[in-house]
Amino acid sequence: MKISPVRALALVLLSMQPVLAISAHPHVFIDCRAALILDGDKVAGFHLVWTFDEMFSQMILADYDRAGKGSFSPTEAEEIRKGAFNNLRNYHYFLAFYVDGIPDKAIAIRDFRPSIHDGRLVYEFTVPLALTVPPSGRELRVTVYDDTYYTAFDKMVPRDVSVPDSDSIATAVSIEKTKAKATWPGQWMPDQIVLRLKRK
Amino acid sequence: MIHRFFSTLLLLTLVAGIAWAESPNPFTSSGGPSALSSPPSRGIVALAPYLRSLTDRLVELAREIHDTRSPGILVILALVSLLYGVFHALGPGHGKTIVSTYFLSRDAKISQSLAAGYLIALVHAVSAITMVLGIYYIVRGFFSSTFEDASRIVQGASFAVIAVLGAWMLFNRIRGKEHSHGSPFGHRQGEGHHHHGHEDHEREQGLSVRVRNSELFGIAVAAGLVPCPGASAILLVCISLGLIFAGVLSVAMISLGMGLTVSTVAAMAILAKRGVVKVSSSRHANLAVPLRRGLEIGGAALLFLFGLVLFIAQFLGPGLL
Numbered sequence: 001m002k003i004s005p006v007r008a009l010a011l012v013l014l015s016m017q018p019v020l021a022i023s024a025h026p027h028v029f030i031d032c033r034a035a036l037i038l039d040g041d042k043v044a045g046f047h048l049v050w051t052f053d054e055m056f057s058q059m060i061l062a063d064y065d066r067a068g069k070g071s072f073s074p075t076e077a078e079e080i081r082k083g084a085f086n087n088l089r090n091y092h093y094f095l096a097f098y099v100d101g102i103p104d105k106a107i108a109i110r111d112f113r114p115s116i117h118d119g120r121l122v123y124e125f126t127v128p129l130a131l132t133v134p135p136s137g138r139e140l141r142v143t144v145y146d147d148t149y150y151t152a153f154d155k156m157v158p159r160d161v162s163v164p165d166s167d168s169i170a171t172a173v174s175i176e177k178t179k180a181k182a183t184w185p186g187q188w189m190p191d192q193i194v195l196r197l198k199r200k
Numbered sequence: 201m202i203h204r205f206f207s208t209l210l211l212l213t214l215v216a217g218i219a220w221a222e223s224p225n226p227f228t229s230s231g232g233p234s235a236l237s238s239p240p241s242r243g244i245v246a247l248a249p250y251l252r253s254l255t256d257r258l259v260e261l262a263r264e265i266h267d268t269r270s271p272g273i274l275v276i277l278a279l280v281s282l283l284y285g286v287f288h289a290l291g292p293g294h295g296k297t298i299v300s301t302y303f304l305s306r307d308a309k310i311s312q313s314l315a316a317g318y319l320i321a322l323v324h325a326v327s328a329i330t331m332v333l334g335i336y337y338i339v340r341g342f343f344s345s346t347f348e349d350a351s352r353i354v355q356g357a358s359f360a361v362i363a364v365l366g367a368w369m370l371f372n373r374i375r376g377k378e379h380s381h382g383s384p385f386g387h388r389q390g391e392g393h394h395h396h397g398h399e400d401h402e403r404e405q406g407l408s409v410r411v412r413n414s415e416l417f418g419i420a421v422a423a424g425l426v427p428c429p430g431a432s433a434i435l436l437v438c439i440s441l442g443l444i445f446a447g448v449l450s451v452a453m454i455s456l457g458m459g460l461t462v463s464t465v466a467a468m469a470i471l472a473k474r475g476v477v478k479v480s481s482s483r484h485a486n487l488a489v490p491l492r493r494g495l496e497i498g499g500a501a502l503l504f505l506f507g508l509v510l511f512i513a514q515f516l517g518p519g520l521l
Contacts, residue, residue: 007475010468025244025288027225027429029252053252054259055433056227062440063342083228083345090232148223148233149240152248188245 026152029053032144034161036195041168043131043197045110046097046142050123057121060084070116080114085123091146094153098141098192099131133169137198143178145190153190161193172196224352225429228344247290254284258434258450266441274446281434281450285457288430295320295423296462298362298503300469302419305369305499308411308470316416317463323424324431325455327354329448331427332435343436347429352514354426359511361422365415366504373496422507423462428454 030050037045052060061068063083064076072080088094089109097104112125131138144153156175163171174196178189223234261277264270289296299316331354335346431454438447473495480487 004475007471007478011472011475025240025290026248026251027433028227029248029255053256055255055430055437058259058437058440059344059433060227062436063344079342083342085227087228087230088226091226094226146226147239148226149244150223150226152245152252183239186241186243188240188242 026149028056028151029154030151031154032156032160034142034144034156034193036161036163036171037126037129038164038166038169041133041166041199043129043133043138043140043169045126045128047126048095048124048144051117052121052123054120057116057119060121061116061119064114065116070119072114072116077114081112085112085114091148093125093127094144094146094151095127096143096145097127097129098139098143100139101141104129133197133199135199137196140195140197141176142193142195143190144193156191156193161195163195166200168200170198170200172198225344225348229348229352230345247287251284251287254280254287255430255434258284259437262434262438262441262443262446262450265443265446274449277446278449278453281453282457284430285454285459286461287457288428288454289458289461295324295419296465298423299419299462299466301499301502302415303411303466303469304473305496306411306415307473310467310470312411312416313466313470314463316419316466317461318459319416319420320424320462321455321459323420324428324458325451327425328427328431328435328451328455332432332439332447336436336439347432351426351429356511356514358422358425359507359514361418361425361507362503363507363511365418365422366500366502366507368418369415369500370497370504373500428458431455 033049035047037047064080092107095107110126110128115122158173158175161173174194175191176194178192182189257280264273335343339346431451435447435451480491
C-alpha cells in the first residue's frame with residue numbers, strides 16, 4: 001500500500017514547520033542608519049540611529065510620553081534608557097565589531113538619546129572605538145543583528161552608512177554577507193557593514 | 201523503503217517540533233536571551249517585511265478610526281487583523297508545535313484539529329485581553345516592562361501545564377497497558393473488548409489512543425496562555441487612543457486567524473500520522489505496533505520532559521541550559 005499523496009504532503013510540510021518555527025519571528029522592526037566617527041587619523045567611534053516601527057513606537061510612547069507632547073524631557077529620556085534600552089547590554093546591543101577579522105567584544109555605549117520623529121521612536125547612540133589605521137590599511141566589519149530575531153533590522157544599503165570627509169583617511173563602504181557559516185541548514189545569515197580604511 | 205523514510209521523518213518531527221518558547225522582548229524585559237532562542241531561518245526572514253507592513257497598517261488604521269470614527273475602516277481593521285493572525289501564527293509558539301506533537305501521539309479526527317486550534321485561539325485572545333486591560337487599568341505603571349514580567353510568569357505556568365499534561369498522558373498510557381480493558385487502542389464500529397487480534401484492528405484502522413477532551417483542554421491552556429505580544433501591542437495602541445471596542449475586535453480577529461493556522465498544522469499532523477501508520481502496518485505488521493507505541497509514549501514523554509526542563513529553566517535563569 002502506498003501512502004496517499006495528501007498524507008505524504010502533510011507529513012513533508014509538517015516536518016518543515018519546526019525549521020521555520022524554531023527561530024523566533026520579529027515583533028520589533030528597525031530601520032538602521034550608521035556613521036563612522038573619525039578623529040584625525042584615528043577611528044573614534046561608530047554612531048547608530050535606530051528608527052522603530054509604528055507599533056513598538058506607540059507602545060513606548062504610551063509609556064514614556066504620557067502627555068503626548070511628541071518629545072521626551074530629560075527625565076523621560078532617562079526612564080527610557082532604564083526601561084527600554086539598558087537591557088540590550090545582555091544582547092551586546094545587537095552589535096558585533098570585527099577589526100581585521102578579530103572580534104571586538106567589549107561594547108560600550110555613549111550618548112544615548114531617544115527622540116520622536118514623525119510619530120516614530122528613534123534611538124541614537126555612539127559606540128566609542130580607538131582604532132589606528134596602519135599604513136597597510138584596516139578593515140572594520142560591523143554586524144547589526146538580533147540573534148533571537150525578536151527584532152528585525154531592515155536590509156541596509158551602503159548609503160545608509162555615512163563616512164566623514166577626511167584629509168588623512170579614505171574609507172570604502174560596502175554591505176556584504178557575513179563570512180561565518182550557518183549552524184544549521186536553512187539558517188539566515190545577516191549582512192555586515194564593511195568599512196575599508198586606508199591612509200591617504 | 202519509502203515507509204521507513206516517512207516513519208523516520210515523523211519521529212524526527214516529533215522531536216524537533218517541541219522546542220519552542222516565545223522569546224522575551226530584548227528592550228523591555230530584564231535579562232538575556234532565552235536559552236532556546238536560535239537564529240532565524242530564511243523563511244522567517246522572507247516573511248518579516250509582510251509582518252512589518254501589516255503591523256504598521258494596523259496602527260495606521262487605529263489612528264484613522266480614532267480620527268474619522270468610520271465603521272468602514274473598522275471592517276478593514278478587522279480584516280487586516282485576521283490576515284495578521286494567519287501570518288503571525290506561522291512563527292514559533294502559538295501552540296502549533298505542541299498541538300502537532302499531541303496529535304502525532306493520538307488518533308484524532310480532522311474535526312478535532314479545528315476544535316484544538318480554536319480552543320487555543322480563544323484562550324490566546326482571553327489571555328491577551330485580560331492581561332492588557334489588567335495592566336493598563338489596574339496595575340498601571342510602565343506597561344511595556346510590566347507586560348514582559350507578567351508574560352514570563354505566565355510562560356512558566358504554561359510550561360508547568362505542559363509537564364503535567366505529559367505526565368498525565370504517560371500515566372494513562374502505562375495504566376492502559378496494564379489493563380487490557382483500559383483499551384489503549386481505539387475500538388470503533390462498536391467492537392467489544394478483544395484480548396486477541398488487536399493488531400488486525402490496528403492494521404485496518406491505524407488507531408491508537410483517542411483524543412480526550414480533558415487533554416485537548418490542557419493543550420489549549422498550555423499553548424494559548426502566553427499572550428501574543430503582537431495582539432497585545434495592537435490592543436494597547438487602541439486603548440491608548442480610547443478605542444476599546446476596536447482593540448478587542450482586533451484581538452478577536454487576530455485569534456481567529458491564528459486558529460486557522462494552528463488548526464491547519466494540527467490537521468497536517470493527523471493526516472501525516474495516519475499515512476505513516478497505514479503504510480507501515482500494511483508492509484510490516486510487526487513494525488506498526490512499535491511505531492505507534494513509540495509515538496504515543498514518545499509524544500507524552502517529550503511533553504513531560506520539555507515542560508519540566510523549560511519550567512525549571514524559566515525560573516532558574518537561562519544560564520542553566
